[in-house]
Amino acid sequence: MGNSGYSPEHELLAVAPDGSLAAFAVVWLDRISGRGLFEPVGTHPDHRKLGLGRAVMAAGIELMASAGLHTAMVMFEGTNPASRALYTHSGFDVVHEIIDYTRPVLRCGGETTRAP
Numbered sequence: 001m002g003n004s005g006y007s008p009e010h011e012l013l014a015v016a017p018d019g020s021l022a023a024f025a026v027v028w029l030d031r032i033s034g035r036g037l038f039e040p041v042g043t044h045p046d047h048r049k050l051g052l053g054r055a056v057m058a059a060g061i062e063l064m065a066s067a068g069l070h071t072a073m074v075m076f077e078g079t080n081p082a083s084r085a086l087y088t089h090s091g092f093d094v095v096h097e098i099i100d101y102t103r104p105v106l107r108c109g110g111e112t113t114r115a116p
Contacts, residue, residue, distance in 0.1 A: 043057045
């Protein structure tokens with residue numbers, strides 16, 4: 001939120017009838033390049049498959065269009081089929097695929113650090 005490009009008006013939320021957060025997206029606008037970025041995007045597991053992720057992304061596309069942008073982008077971990085389905089159904093095409101390599105980080109004593 002301390003980033004100079006951040007604006008609270010670019011936080012898009014879908015709220016469930018009980019008042020809980022159902023889906024969200026943060027939109028980043030780059031008027032110089034004419035591109036907008038969705039980062040991050042998410043839907044609570046209890047509210048998936050209801051079109052809420054697509055709805056917040058559609059609102060983000062509208063925001064980008066009203067700012068005069070010509071391209072919307074989103075990046076995700078390629079092994080996440082739910083993300084791939086959301087972005088494909090939202091009209092995005094794959095342009096690049098990035099292969100990530102990971103490995104455990106070893107401490108000085110040789111022990112492995114584990115993710116929580």
